[in-house]
Amino acid sequence: AGHSGFTNAPEGDTVTLGFNVPQSGPYADEGADELRAFELAVEHLNGGGDGGMMNTFSSKALKGTGILGKKVEYVTGDTQTKSDAARASAKSMIEKDGAVMISGGSSSGVAVAVQALCQEAGVIFMAGLTHSNDTTGKDKKANGFRHFFNSYMSGAALAPVLKNAYGTDRKTYHLTADYNWGYTTEEAVRSSTEAMGWETVAAVKTPLTQTDFSSYIAPVLQSGADTLVLNHYGGNMVNSLTNAVQFGLRDKQVNGKDFQIIVPLYSRLMAKGAGANVKGIFGSANWHWSLTDEGSKAFVKSFGTKYGFPPSQAAHTCYVQTMLYADAVERAGSFAPCAVVEALEGFEFDGMGNGPTLYRAEDHQCFKDVLVMKGKENPTSEFDLLEIVEVTPAAQVTYDPNHPQVAGGNLGTCNNGA
Amino acid sequence: MDAILLQILNGLDKGSAYALIALGLTLIFGTLGVVNFAHGALFMIGAFCAVTVSRILTVSRTIIDDTQKDFLGNPLKVEVPYVHDWFGQATGDVIIDWAVPLSIFFAIPVMICVGVIMERGLIKHFYHRPHADQILVTFGLAIVLQEIIKFYYGANPIPTPAPSAFTGSFDFGAMFGFEPNTIIYPYWRLVYFAFAAVIIGAVFAFLQFTTFGMVVRAGMADRETVGLLGINIDKRFTIMFGLAAAVAGLAGVMYTPINSPNYHMGMDFLVLSFVVVVVGGMGSLPGAVLAGFLLGILESFASMRQVIEIIPGINQVIIYLVAIIILLTRPRGLMGRKGVMEE
Amino acid sequence: MGILDVKNVNKRFGGLQALGDVNLNVAENSVHAIIGPNGAGKSTLLNCLVGKLIPDTGSVMFDGQSVLGRKPFEINQMGISRVFQTPEIFGDLSVLENMMIPCFAKRDGAFELNAISSVGSQTDIVERAEQMLEEMNMADKRHMHAAALSRGDKRRLEIGMCLSQEPRLLLLDEPTAGMARADTNNTIDLLKQIKEERDITIAIIEHDMHVVFSLAERITVLAQGTPLVEDTPENIKGHPKVREAYLGESA
Amino acid sequence: MLGLQKKDASLLLLVFALTMLAPFILNPFPEGSGWAQFNAGYPDLMQRFVIFGIFAIGFNILFGLTGYLSFGHAAFLGVGSYSAVWMFKLLSMNVIPAIALAVITSGLFALLIGFISLRRSGIYFSILTLAFAQMSFALAYSVLTPITGGETGLQLALDDPRILDSISAAAGGNIPVPSLFGIEMRDSSEWSVGSWVFTFNNGYYFAAFIMLCSFYLSIRIFRSPFGLMLRAVKSNQQRLNYTGLNTRPYTLAAFVISGMYAGLAGGLMAAMDPLAGAERMFWTASGEVVLMTILGGVGTLIGPVLGAGMIKYMENILSKINSDILHTWFAFLPDGLEDFIVTIIYPFIGKGWHLTLGLLFMMVVIFLPGGLVEGGQKIAKLFKRGKKDDDGAKAADATTPAE
Amino acid sequence: MNAKSEFSKGANAASTAPAFLSVWDMHSYYGESYIVQGISFNVHEGEILALLGRNGAGKTSTLRSIARLGDPQVTHGEIWLDHQPLHNMKSYEASIAGLGLVPEDRRIIPGLTVEENLKLAQIAPPIGWSLERLYDLFPRLGERRTQEGITLSGGEQQMLAIARALARDIKVLLLDEPYEGLAPVIVDEIEKTLKIIKEQGMTTVIVEQNAVRALELADRAVILDTGGIVFDGLASEVLENEELRAEYLAI
């Protein structure tokens, strides 16, 4: 409340952040993990715990005394992974609880919807897990920032690894979730694999609500393809991968080669859902707890000590986003969204887990190293399902802001709101 | 040709899942006339019976392995299932491997209990209440059951694989002289198909060759009069409910290796199973089964690449489109009886 | 030429010939009774007149127009009203509302989107319905739910609803079954009075001979789907075949 | 008053008073107190209350009066929203044309679907409507992405044409907001009294005004000959047919009217928050309005509004209570006890809000058959008992459906 | 029955009475409306009792209360049949105890054929007449055994309802307007049947609007008016008592 030139200017000695995560629906576990990370971040910002990545972060603006000396408080809400519900929840945080920043979410639909809302309302949106190109592509907004990588980067990072592992002569078959994220991911993977000589035999769209993919999987072998790309996420991915393995695709030989399956976007929770089926399958990820840089180690340590298991990449993103926001406010010396935007645009930093990182001013997309993962053959625990096979350097996944895959849209100007 | 054969096979197996779920629903909804939105939850609980059994079988003691490190760099804790201690490593592994089929024996009594408790404790009071009230109470129940499962098992899918003897697939094509790899079919799905056939047959036999079915139908049409004839209809309704819950639960148990169970899988199937039951025709068991298979096969055809290329999006809507066409051409679905839930 | 002219109507249910070559001519402004053993096809015949069933063959003319192929509501709008064998009323509505509905149908036709004015403001309809309830001796029950009426009362209500439409042809399927003697007599009087006051034709199915003989001007006896005889009440009473097949010793 | 019976008029007055004073009534707890969590008097939620109220009122005209249970009404809401957003994109940010188009398109859509679905009754009708709505959802989410925005929803963009607004379009790289001839929907004024803060939001009052009009209209419909015929349809279609009334146009009219109410709600939703997502058409959304109506009381005038309020309140308030907040509430207790109580309550709030919702549904049907309205009546009766109620009032009850 | 506890435990006049079926101080409600207002009467073994009264007098409600149908709800009173306390039973238990009711709107079960309707009555013990014997009595039913019960004509349905009651071995038969809708010959037929089964020792309670016929058949009569008993005595007394007939039966 109050009119200090921008929406929800913090008045007393506290500042409120809004953490909007899926608490019900299929992504509830992911949401719960995000929430843990947020809580941890708040603890660290307020000077509790071991400080986590605050110690490894290249910017030293944060002191563990809250943000600009104000104690950090937070409110939580349920996105239900529906854009309407997510916006309702975010609105209540803005209108009722006076949040100056909203973060979280685990799908691009939600991220885009909430980002637009924050732009209108004049608060900052620090996107959680969202992988579609659109979030910082045609739907980008000045008040929104994304730390997570995107479809384009997945394609760019995967291609060289696939080339090494499977050669340059492959026939691929794409199964694609029939909505925006699926489209951008298919496009990214196709263009990068086709660029190295692979041929795309077919691309079939599958309904979001599909649970049994047998009728999509079964014809794959007939088509003469020797590689299957599952542009699926969440429950879709768990089911389609399980089905594909069930059909014995991985035991087959086509065109004289072993049949292979690729999952462009991996997450540990999904890997857990798919169980042994992920073994040996390539995919990409934003971050993984087994990274050994100082930042990652610090984060895994404080998270693991507090909760007893390693954080997911969604948790990592949410933690980092909170830290980055707090740091930007400190550096800007103001909570005003436009000041924060200015501080974050073009900001370069390190120590947050993915090596040197840039928040690009043109589209508010983060550029950093991308991980290529593979399902582990002999996991030692239920968290140890994936292993890093390659850390693709940021330069290799950086693209031009006008690249056709992300073109369109208009960042607009920052909005301070009331 | 082989593509079509393949989709028929796929359809049969999708259809057997639909038919099995619809069969349980039609016992309660088509026959007892209770709009049971909790049916999906019963299916889900069945699936979680399998999860529970495999959890029970893998109850473990923890030993510390100093040679390995966990993610925080501490010595790794390794879990050793008690069955290994009791039956030796090899036998223990086989038992764990066969968790899903074993859970059938666990699921039957559990599901019957769930069904009976649900009927005695709740549904009983709703037979004579408006359908609207039934919807609200069963929907509420479904949410509650779902949330309880979520509370204990989380929201993430839990992999529950079939015994390793059934992993992999079977090359049908090669058997019938097609090219190898053109018609492949996972073993477990064959098992599922056979299992569905057995259950469906058993339920039919039970309702067809005993007067039970007639009494229940009569009781649904007019409880009061059936009571006047000295029949304790409440008891039979309870049995019916237990039976329906068991069928739903078994469908769930056997489905777990096909798709990893999660707490909302019931809701995902709920709408579809209502559509199947109604398309089959209210009050008709064979109708529900037929509709299950029909929709399964048509859905498989609609998901063929060649078909989608001609009519984009057809795979998204096929089930509903077919349902509309059938309901418009046949007033009471495929084999519906007159007067059941028509007003 | 009568107002209702049924020619060669046949209706089969599977193997059962429910109506076989039925011919029936009802003169305008008369009371015509149809009697016959149970299962003779009397109700089936009425069903064919109001559009509930479509005869396999034959024609049904009402006032020179064919009834066949029309929907029940169209037939009703032509001027045919029917009382059913088991009372058909609006159980969830009050007795008064039950009575108002046919009044609306009479005034506004088959469909009228009158969604703004209140029912209470339709004073002509309310008055008409109240008056009809008075006539049916049910005014004291006007606010009851129709479903809570006793069976005899339901039947009286239904008759009242049909009468309120001032149909040209009123079809009554056992209107006084289950009605107390006093009310049966009232109903007979009411029907007589209505017949005198208005130009209405009545076709009535009854097993209560007291009602039949006090009202009917002509009687058709139906047996096994075909008309056995058609004659005046006096002759029917004495008809040996009718006595044997239908009336029994008590007549 | 306004051509209503005394009882209806007082109900309308009551609803008027409640909606106008909502910012006070819904904010009973002072800011900063532990109970402030339960305040619902912020613009978005208040808007939602009235908008879903409209949706449920309209649904009740179909379901409550005719007994036809549509399981696809969310499709009309969705179509309304899409139309409104397109209007914002193409024509103007003024809400009037957007809402008008929303009502018209949803009406047409309802006419089409109703015309086909009403060929069947009972459960067959329900499944037909469900099938149409699910098809709409599936297509909107995928194939129709160019029109609907697909997964991310249909949104405004800076470079939308907005033909009528082009001159006055807000400069400075921000998308203009929906307004009523210059009155911005999202603008609010605040009034602080002591530690209470009351928010008066333009959008809310606009939506509330429309809700009152819709409510008034629905009272008129309930009390009209048309409403009587619809109730007769529910009671005995056969009798109605043999009484010379054609039931089809009646049910179709009811279907279209309720579809237009849904479209109006959808349009208003877009006017309050210019984004339209396909999930709005998913079956759970249709199911939600069914639940709202039943929860409040089928066939009663005010019930659906209460039901809508109840569900939206749970969704928006309960889901936001996290364990942190719980701890602050019970901080006064000794530590062990505090933890114990928090552990007990925790599964029912925050991410467990669905559990509470499910339990609420069950409690209401079990203990208040007839919904919340029935509960209200029971309480009212308790108070009346002392006053010795007269039989006259009871008799009058029978002629009009309960409130 | 939540009212069970309210039944008086100690001194019960009924249990000591020699009557076969006895109803003692029975009160029943439909929701809040008080319908059966404390009635007591006895039926002796082997006799036929006529229960008479105007529409809405509460006859059906009385029979339903005795048959333990839940609606109306008996809140107070005792019902004994052959030394068995019916008031503690549910309707199916009452039926097993030997109570048979032919309900007033026949209640043929939809979806079942004629034969299934009869077979249904023979599932729970004790079983009465065999199907053959029933078809002998009602040949029309035999001819239509595979037809769906509710498509029968009104009269045929009535036959089926009576046959269904006889298909069970009952001690007392409660008939709610059994003659309604039946052709006079059939009424004669049924009357004869009732006499036959009376000779075989059946105890019968008959509710009928055709009071004269019922009184001629019955040994004793009870007249109800607005939920209370206004006469209890010999049937012949009613036939002779002009005043009574005029006031309560309008005959």
Ligand SMILES: Nc1ncnc2c1ncn2[C@@H]1O[C@H](COP(=O)(O)OP(=O)(O)OP(=O)(O)O)[C@@H](O)[C@H]1O
């Ligand atoms: N839908 C139907 N299907 C099969 N048979 C039918 C159907 N409707 C009627 N019937 C048969 O047709 C015959 C004539 O029936 P209808 O109802 O017309 O008799 P009714 O003369 O009205 O007898 P009642 O006086 O007993 O009412 C009966 O034998 C009946 O069983």
Ligand SMILES: Nc1ncnc2c1ncn2[C@@H]1O[C@H](COP(=O)(O)OP(=O)(O)OP(=O)(O)O)[C@@H](O)[C@H]1O
């Ligand atoms: N379901 C009900 N709810 C409320 N009141 C009812 C209900 N059923 C019957 N009544 C009332 O109870 C009273 C007695 O009805 P009952 O049916 O017992 O009368 P009856 O003597 O059998 O009359 P009839 O000869 O018309 O069949 C009537 O006033 C009737 O309106």
Ligand SMILES: [Mg+2]
């Ligand atoms: Mg008849």
Ligand SMILES: [Mg+2]
């Ligand atoms: Mg009666």
